[in-house]
Amino acid sequence: MRHFLSSLGVHQVFRSQDKYPDTLNSGGRHVHVSLRKQLIAEFIGTAILVTVVVGSGVMGTNLTDDTAVALLVNAVATVAGLGALIWIFGPISGAHFNPVVTLWAVIRGSISAKGAWFYGVSQITGAIVGAILANIMFGLTAFQVSTHQRVSLGTFIGEVVATSGLLTVIALLGKNGRSASAHLVVPAWIGSAYFFTSSTSFANPAVTIGRIFSNTFAGIAPSSAMAFIIAQIVGLACALGLLRALAD
Structure with a gap:
């Protein structure tokens, strides 16, 4: 892995004058961490996050036929898991686990575009692995594609709101x-958005892609996933506009 990254020149991705890959870091501490470790952290963190989301969804539906209770199980597990992952991996990679958060860091100038590309690949790969892992743990077919159609005007708007809110929260914390x-x-925002947005707050392109590969409670059909990702990018634009207004 080390030699592969070196051959691509990715150890020079982050400029020496760049801030630590921010947003969900260790409370302002500037820590030198190799890019190899950052990418591993993003891969593992995103994989575990999707495993939590998909696995808790399966567990919820195994325990009850009540959709509201299953959603509550899913939300509580996601909030707890996300909080732990941010706490653990924040000092290593910034705990993005989300291409939109990484793109936000590019816009801020705290990570190079090339570095963001490697982050994104790690996140998306991790998300797919996480979904497959959850499938296997619950005795399901390892590789499957969801047929759960989620897209509508309401859920599209819900994803815009969830994503713009997430980025605004992160930016204002910093x-x-x-x-x-x-x-x-951050988990508090995601947990609340589970229930006040019609989309149940995906707010993450990598997680959205990962959830394509589990035809379970948390799954999403590929066509719906594409619409959700577009909504998440629109949410990024909305967050930029909102923060500019707050800065004026």
Whole structure:
């Protein structure tokens, strides 16, 4: 792995003057971590996150036929898992686990475009592996494609709201010097958006892609996933506009 990354020149991806790959870092501490370790952290973190989302969805539906209770099980597990992952991996990679968050870091100038590309590949690969792992744990076919159609005007808007809110929360935590609380505040936003958005707050292109590969409670059909990802990018644009308005 080390020799492969070196051959691609990715150890020079982050410029020396760049800030630590931010957003969900260790509360402002500047820690030198090799890109290899950052990519491993993003891969593992995103894989575990999707395993939590998909696995808790399967567990919820195994325990009850009540959709509301199953969604609550799914949400609570996701909030707890995401908080732990941010706390653990924040000092290593910034705990993005999300291409939109990484793109936000590019816009901020805290990570290069080339570095973001490697982050994105790690995140998406990890997400797919996480879904397959969850399938295997629950005795399901390892590789499957969801048929769960989720897209509508309402869910599209829900994803815009969920994603723009997530990025605004992250940005304001950083601006106000409260990034050390990210492991509490970011999961709180996601948990609440599970219930107040019609889309149940995917807010993450990598997780959205990963969830294609599990035809279970948390799954999403490929056509719906594409629409959700577009909505998430629109959410990024909305967050930029909102933060610009707040800065004026």
